Amino acid sequence: MLKDKHIALYVTGGIAAYKALNVVRGLIKQETLVQVIMTKSAQEFVTPLTFATLSQRPVITDNFTPQTKNDDFIPHIKLALWTDLAVVVPATANIIGKIANGLANDIVSTSLLATKAPKLVFPAMNTDMYDNPSVQNNLQKLQSMDIKVVEPATGFLAEGMTGKGRLPELPQIMAAIENNFTTPKLHKKILITAGGTKEAIDPVRYIGNRSSGKMGFAMAKVARDLGAEVTLITTVATDIPGIKIIQVQTAAEMMTQLQQLFPTTDVLIMAAAVADFKPLNVADQKIKKTDDEDTLTIKLTKNPDILKTVAATKTTQFVVGFAAETQNLLMNAEKKLNSKHADVILANNVAEAGAGFNVDTNQITLLQKNQQPETWPLMSKTEVAKKFWEFYLDKI
Template sequence: MLKDKHIAIYVTGGIAVYKSLNIVRELIKQEAQVQVVMTDAAQRFVTPLTFATLSQRPVITDNFTPQTSSDDFIPHIKLSLWTDLAIVVPATANIIGKMANGLSDDIVSTSLLATTAPKLVFPAMNTDMYNNSAVQNNLQTLKKMDIKIVEPATGFLAEGMTGKGRLPELPVIMGAIEKTFQPRPLTGKKVIVTAGGTKEAIDPVRFIGNRSSGKMGLAMAKVARDLGADVTLLTTVDTDLGGINIIQVQTAEELMKHLQDTFPETDVLVMAAAVADFKPINVADQKIKKNDDEDIFTIKLTKNPDILKTVAATKDKQFVVGFAAETQNLLTNAEKKLASKNADVILANNVAQSGAGFNVDTNRVTLLQKNQQPETWPLMSKIDVAKKFWDFYLTR
């Protein structure tokens, strides 16, 4: 799987540097082409000669000295264009901070900034350093940049304490590397996911909404992205997911408009948004004030368009997934929705059940499709629900 892959290993100055030698050796065994790049601090733990001997090519240690007489003097650009996968191992708090903030003051940070290939980062440091809010914020920034972070292991650390911060064992590291090159089965597919609850204005400060957090839709989008899909997320949730085209919407009408524009070119629509069924007929220009003489205030509502039914009626090759959030008669209501909306699949859940409603990280769904028995899945995380759904889609 790794034969002839161009893998750049960025080694930074942590005590776990010596473990990177085993990674290089294993990659060479699998016939990958490996280029090691080292910071000055890393060279204080292990010499470049040791890595050069294992990798079978000179180690890059600065941005100004050519490695051979034929090399030019811009190694960070040459390396970035050569790279199929960039691995930062061990990744210190210093390099994590540089990557998160776009700093480039040495060969490692400069090359990583110029590299557009996938990146794998293996943090390894003292537990208290790893748990520091600054480091955790930087790691979250890297995730938003679609950089894969492999969590450190828990165990005995160099300074004698036990905690989270160890570099994972070699099989875990190699598994993460190999997974990067595995075929992504949704590559070439265009997926639209809707997420969150729509908001229908009453006046400039009030709206009609619902309790949806959008977590299920976000999970659907993340997993589709990781499987290689070209994902567009239409959402009312303020989010920033790397590798996903995000379009912010608020109302049902806005959601409908964007779907009508994008649906004809899509392959899969996952309609996870909780769309308001009604909206006020009139929206006040100014904040509505309380009147001490009136204890009852009436707002006249009108129906919003049935987005799922309207869009699915125009489908050609598209696979359409609807959601049914119910509080009673789950299967009866979900089967009616499946029959009336022209959807291929309905994922139904009882939001009144513990652990399966709004604003939680777990869900228990029943999958319904035409001419098939309903399939009820156990309580699991919303990410795992998304993984199970996309596995269903790919093997149906």
């Protein structure tokens, strides 16, 4: 897939620069033509000679030194015309800001500004830097410019902290590069729910759950990247470029939106954690505690079964439900598959490490009627989403 492709690999000045060496090796193994371009800061971490040896091409480090005696063009223009895909790994906060704001004061930024080819950016930095609103705003700008941004991993960082900001591992980097040369093929209307519903007790308090929405977000992003038209109904405030977001809070609000949109949908993914019960009566004012009462009783009533109700109206739609369990995983998931008109149930034991709420990984067992359950290994939620859409594409 990558044979003879022209990959411009931009290396900027972060500690993860040494990991870009493995990216070069991975690309060369696939017979890719790799041109490495380095910032001055990147050269403080890894020498250009190392990259030149692996890539079998001289490294470009400035705008004023021709690579060969026969160069007819200014280096950044010649490079821009040569490039099939521009990859920035690692991408520091500095280069992200430059790209987002059209700045060009070195060989890397000028070349990226001149390049019309697709761009793929791998942010890698300290957690606090990555979370800074300025950096996040710049990343959103990149996505609005149709520049693909691959979220960093969570793990042990160079300065001893543990958090988000770590460069993804080589297989994920290579997969992201390969995906840029894959023609999108999921030409469907996809409707996805994500997050935990919130049922009001009074104007201040609500009944909720620990769902973060991460699994639904991953499903939505991968579907979008495969060419689908994606609508995401979520209780979590978010803004994902290329995806229509509908914000809801309660199960009733989610049900209303689903009933409106489901008839024109090809695939429904019910990844949201919907509250089974809600308070029978909602107080108009905040419930105050009193000295003479040590307990509070709230009478609950059932919420509608959204998956069962909506899926019962399906015609040609493909319906996927989730079963988040803490015990008897297969028995409960099988019961859900048979009673809720779903085509597939994705079951996970949220009591197991790495497979619960508010984590970036999941372990799924896929169930479909008249077939043996298929258990997938623990993997990132993005990889779970990719594996699911591969499964779906094989079925259609």
